[in-house]
Amino acid sequence: MATTYKVLGQSNPAATTNTTLYTCPSSTQTVISTITICNQAGTSGTYRIAVRPNGAAIATEHYIVYDAAILANTTTAYTLGITIDASDVLTVYASSTSLSFSAFGSEIA
Numbered sequence: 001m002a003t004t005y006k007v008l009g010q011s012n013p014a015a016t017t018n019t020t021l022y023t024c025p026s027s028t029q030t031v032i033s034t035i036t037i038c039n040q041a042g043t044s045g046t047y048r049i050a051v052r053p054n055g056a057a058i059a060t061e062h063y064i065v066y067d068a069a070i071l072a073n074t075t076t077a078y079t080l081g082i083t084i085d086a087s088d089v090l091t092v093y094a095s096s097t098s099l100s101f102s103a104f105g106s107e108i109a
Contacts, residue, residue, distance in 0.1 A: 001108055008032060008090070008103040015096050018050075018058055022090040022103050032082040032090060032105040038075045041098030045070050048093035049101075051082060055089045062091070070099065 008030065013019035024030045039045050046069055050062040070076055084090070092101045 003106050003108050005106045006104075008105050008107075010100070010102045011092060012097065012100040013092060013094050015094060018091050018093050020089055021092045021101055023055070024084045024086050024088045025107070025109075026086045027109060028086055029108045030084050030088075030105055031108070032080065032084065032103055034077055034079045034104045035090075036075055036077045036102045036104075037070055038100045038102075039070045039072060039098055040100065041096060042072050043096075043098075044072055045099050046095040047099055047101075049078075050091045050093075051084060052089040052091055053085075054087045058091060 009022035011019055011021050037047050046067045048063060049065040050058060052062050090103055
């Protein structure tokens with residue numbers, strides 16, 4: 001099994017829209033080691049992070065972060081070691097277009 005360390009996804013999503021940050025490829029397992037959220041605005045914002053097994057429709061049980069606050073001009077990082085399987089989806093949501101998300105980890109195929 002080969003392990004590839006990489007940037008899994010980066011996004012500056014539309015405001016108040018669930019957005020796919022990363023989908024685990026078929027025949028692959030992924031460890032999401034770190035997720036960062038950067039607020040580039042001079043005002044605070046909020047964000048959500050969810051993991052949707054097999055691309056299921058978003059539901060309350062999928063959230064790992066829900067409406068967390070982020071201060072103006074700051075970055076927050078979560079080092080979690082989330083393990084996901086083929087077709088699982090990492091989804092993000094931002095209160096404004098000033099938030100950007102990055103996910104880093106390793107794919108095992």
